[in-house]
Amino acid sequence: MPACNPSRDPTLKTAGWVARFCSTFRQAAQGRLTPGSHSGGVVANNGAGRGRVALVGAGPGAADLLTMRALRRLEAADAVVYDRLVGPDILALLPRGCERYYVGKARGNHSVSQAEIGGLLVRLAGEDKRVVRLKGGDPGIFGRMGEELAALHDAGVETEIIPGITAASGAVAAMGMPLTDRAHAQQVRFITAQRCCKSTGRADGEPEWAALARRDETLVFYMGLNRVGDICSGLRRGGLPDDWPIMLIANASLPQQQTLAGTLAEMPAKLAAHPLPSPCLIVVGSVVEMARSTAGSCSSLERPV
Numbered sequence: 001m002p003a004c005n006p007s008r009d010p011t012l013k014t015a016g017w018v019a020r021f022c023s024t025f026r027q028a029a030q031g032r033l034t035p036g037s038h039s040g041g042v043v044a045n046n047g048a049g050r051g052r053v054a055l056v057g058a059g060p061g062a063a064d065l066l067t068m069r070a071l072r073r074l075e076a077a078d079a080v081v082y083d084r085l086v087g088p089d090i091l092a093l094l095p096r097g098c099e100r101y102y103v104g105k106a107r108g109n110h111s112v113s114q115a116e117i118g119g120l121l122v123r124l125a126g127e128d129k130r131v132v133r134l135k136g137g138d139p140g141i142f143g144r145m146g147e148e149l150a151a152l153h154d155a156g157v158e159t160e161i162i163p164g165i166t167a168a169s170g171a172v173a174a175m176g177m178p179l180t181d182r183a184h185a186q187q188v189r190f191i192t193a194q195r196c197c198k199s200t201g202r203a204d205g206e207p208e209w210a211a212l213a214r215r216d217e218t219l220v221f222y223m224g225l226n227r228v229g230d231i232c233s234g235l236r237r238g239g240l241p242d243d244w245p246i247m248l249i250a251n252a253s254l255p256q257q258q259t260l261a262g263t264l265a266e267m268p269a270k271l272a273a274h275p276l277p278s279p280c281l282i283v284v285g286s287v288v289e290m291a292r293s294t295a296g297s298c299s300s301l302e303r304p305v
């Protein structure tokens with residue numbers, strides 16, 4: 001079945017959809033779908049409907065990095081709502097007849113709003129379907145899972161969270177290095193790079209670079225491919241040395257994985273000379289030196305062993 005883009009699905013855009021969405025919430029108000037209560041990570045409804053939503057992490061890309069529980073939910077799904085980072089190898093695991101809804105967001109192009117995604121999940125569950133909301137990596141890491149959980153919870157839909165391997169874990173594993181190490185990093189921090197730019201004009205401003213510029217920590221920046229210059233200069237201003245290690249890993253865990261390693265001072269020029277594709281992760285810290293020794297030379301573009 002071809003992918004169904006809800007932005008092309010008239011039921012998402014028209015009064016018909018609005019009516020159905022409102023009716024779901026009316027049902028909730030009338031008690032057919034009652035607001036659930038948390039129990040063991042699952043939000044239960046009152047048992048009236050059979051529809052349920054599993055928020056599932058698809059891992060960093062390779063299909064065999066799915067968890068067994070994620071695979072079981074996919075194999076039993078009536079409908080799957082998935083993101084841009086979920087690749088064809090994983091979609092190939094869906095059962096025949098399973099409805100597919102693509103709601104991917106590329107940078108600067110949020111064609112399907114978060115409210116529409118929440119509404120779609122509630123609608124599908126209201127149709128008594130077993131729904132999988134499939135997100136790249138782990139759904140709870142920069143995945144806007146909280147907003148979807150809130151919409152489902154408000155509508156009394158039974159939900160379940162199935163964690164996935166986040167891109168940071170997948171990427172460093174593919175490069176043969178750890179995120180923490182007794183001799184290198186006693187802490188690890190996952191950071192959205194969305195704020196790492198002076199020109200964003202966001203009220204919450206740039207990160208506190210001096211607080212991030214620690215030598216006993218591994219920093220992993222998500223969504224930062226277009227912010228590498230700001231990140232390198234910010235960390236140097238914050239106190240990290242010019243020769244502090246940094247590695248960019250694009251398409252981690254996939255056959256088309258590419259990496260670029262270097263120092264904070266040289267990385268912006270290196271990236272300009274060897275542009276990397278998205279999605280890309282930025283790892284900063286001396287653990288990067290372990291990748292050099294474990295996985296061989298990473299000083300230029302390369303594929304995993």
Ligand SMILES: C[S@@+](CC[C@H](N)C(=O)[O-])C[C@H]1O[C@@H](n2cnc3c(N)ncnc32)[C@H](O)[C@@H]1O
Nearest residue numbers: 060137138141166167222223251252279280281
């Ligand atoms: C919206 S965040 C979602 C993160 C996801 N929930 C996770 O746990 O990995 C998207 C960012 O994750 C990173 N990412 C996801 N998959 C990746 C991959 N296979 N290789 C490199 N980076 C990846 C990139 O930084 C990308 O911009």
